[in-house]
Amino acid sequence: MKNIVIGSGPAGRLGSLELGKLGEDVTLIEKNHIAGTCLNEGCMVVCALTDITKFIDENNRFNNYGFIKSQMDISYEKITEKITETQEMLRKLNQMENESVGNNVIYGEAEIEDGSVVVGNETFEWDNLLIATGARPFIPDVKGAEFGLTNKDILKLDEVPEKLNIIGGGIIACEIANIYATLGSEVNVVVRSTFLKDLSAETKRYVLEKIIPHVNVIENTDVVGVFKDKVLTSNDEELDGVPFFATGRTPNSEIAEGFVEINPDRTIKVNEMMQTNVDNVYAAGDVTGGYQLTPVARMEGITAARNMAKYANKVSYNCIPQTLSLNTEVSFVKNEKIDLGDDEKATIAIPGIAGPGAFWKILEGNTGYTEIDFDKNNNKINRINSISPSSTSDVAYLSYLMRMDYDLDDYGEFLEIHPSTDTNYKIIKNLWL
Template sequence: MVSDMRCVVIGGGPAGRAAAMELAALDMDVILVEKKLIGGTCLNEGCMVVCGLNDVARFLDDARQLSDLGVLDVECSADYRRIAGGVKRTLERIRHVTERETLDAGIEIVYGVAEFEDDRLLVEGEEMDYDRLIIATGASPLIPPIEGASKAITYRDILDLDGIPDKLVIIGGGVIAAEFAGIFSSFGSEVTVVSRSGFLSKLDPLIRDYVSEKVLSDVRILEDTSTTEIDGSGVQTSGGYIEGLPMLATGLRPNSDFLKGFLELGPRGGVKVNDRMETSRQNVYAAGDVTGGHGTTPVARMEGVVAGLNAAGIERRVDYRYLPYSISLRYDVGFVDIPGEGGREAVIPGLAGPGSFWGVNNGKTGISKVRILDDGTPSGIYSVAPGARLIMPYLSLLMRLGVSMYEFEGFVETHPSTDSIYKLMRFLSRY
């Protein structure tokens, strides 16, 4: 480990900050270059925005459910400008804490645009020397080659809407499309999702059907439907014209244009890296969405840590096995990415408990599914339940450690809980 080298990290999102914090903890001289706002897409435009809006959406759903059951006599309406303003104020406070934490770690923050000229790093036109460089510039909304695409909004525009749209047409079939469909449906919008292929196609079919039919029951979902043109009032699709505010949720594009000629990029623009997060250039590393990888904050942080440690001369390799994922809807959708199929499986309705007790009355408590091979190795873990996202990282770790799912026969749970995964594990360990 070389302690007197100068490390420059470009990008102040989850990957960049994780790398910078690791290097600072090793007493390295660290400069973090951020173009606009520290925290990256996750804090300023993505995950935290979804959290803020989804909390309100869930409250509205709960209020309506309890009113329908006669438990509460209440009517709620959403003032979107006040909601968006509250989200922005909260993000600002989190951003202040994040910046202070970064500075307190001994990291110098430089706000400005980074670019390369003749292999030299320039920040706001001034050359910046480095011994190690880490690229963590994230990604931006992918704008597909659809006529009129520039007239649609993306997740970046959500907090600047004047109000709740009467009708919203979301183009895309992935996690971003699903989350905003759930939020604005709860807010009162008439939501249509237009997916050129399958909706949430990476999910287990049983779980996907539950999400579509139970969780997003008020959302119109059109699969295998292409969008041919977008105007300010709606979209033209292969199935006809759909009126509503158009929103693009068609994926992400790595922020790597400024790296052309400096680093080797993949066919979709992601920086090519190995399992040590090394790029095509010596002493230059990359991490997070700029590599065109998995597109989640925890993975970006993991890659940032690996990049930072290797930059400091400490050998680490990234491990993508058994990654946990989640989707923020009325109930959390949690699952672990496991390659392969086959094995014995069991399914159980969600349990009554905190956050789902009143759902018993309408049969919407969630659902869980587990599939394991004969040797106890899991081949599928899925849950739709309040807090489903909380159990998946622990299961992910157990899998990485090689723990057999048969060992869940001795599992003791906390109670009350909406986690039904352990019940399926215990059942499959006995039969």
């Protein structure tokens, strides 16, 4: 059967790869660069820059301790140049990976016309169609919005801005604030409501005081005007600095308008099998809304692919782990199926321990923080907020156990590798076993 996939971000790329592995005929169509926002404009760019800021952070710490004496000269131009080189290498590898299972990868802007896909002068018929066109930065309707930068502009900057005003209060806003504050910018974050509202109060406090102490966060404030070198807030305050929008994302669903059912927020409506309301037409990734995370997009793309190949599969969104890529990682997960009352919930908070990457932070009392809510009646984890260099692997592992509905007592058989999973040892064994 002929399978057409439009969009090669995490959902489309992994969906195509899965279809190819299952022996299906696949044509993957990409408008710009393979691997989508994640590699080319999003999380991979943020992670690359955060690798630099972690190094700067460590260098400053060792200088303060007195056993290393060094002076750093940072070239932002050279950093972006090397990120671009790495992206080009990864694009080639991603294309080779898809072609290695027999998939046809073509480039051009796709349009859906009369039950077929048109790219330039070529027309493609399908038995199954997967729309994985992703999303783009959402720009609020504010005067002067055209002056605002977004994550799409990070690699286009010639130098680190002297002053930066980030508009938004979520994960992207925090990560961008961390990067540029570490690189030397004077950073304001202007938040319409609450900064990092998905984190517990104590976890947020730790982030503000220990990880991004030099970032000025202004909550419950709107931006009413944007200029090339300043923003105007609803408090009639003028903040000097380059404006940067981190105000969420909007789906690239225009290709599907009038073809499949669209939700009020412009995302494509799908069921748990990633099916649209049109037979043999599927959608996956950011264009469907929900968790706009690379691992979730991958999961959705693979789910869609299996259903396209007639292997029934459903997607589940419970216990999705998330992280903030900062100089020290902040990871969190919540079991959405459990809503505990005060009589059912117990909360345990512990300071970080000297696990991987934390030894030289002990002297300054900055080794992290972990907070866990659990159902004391049923002995189940409900929520985890964890700050530590190993929190990304710790919380990913624990979120799996949460999804599998393990009791806390079942975690006792976990055997850690010292020191890389020591945090798991402290959380799982010392806390309640």
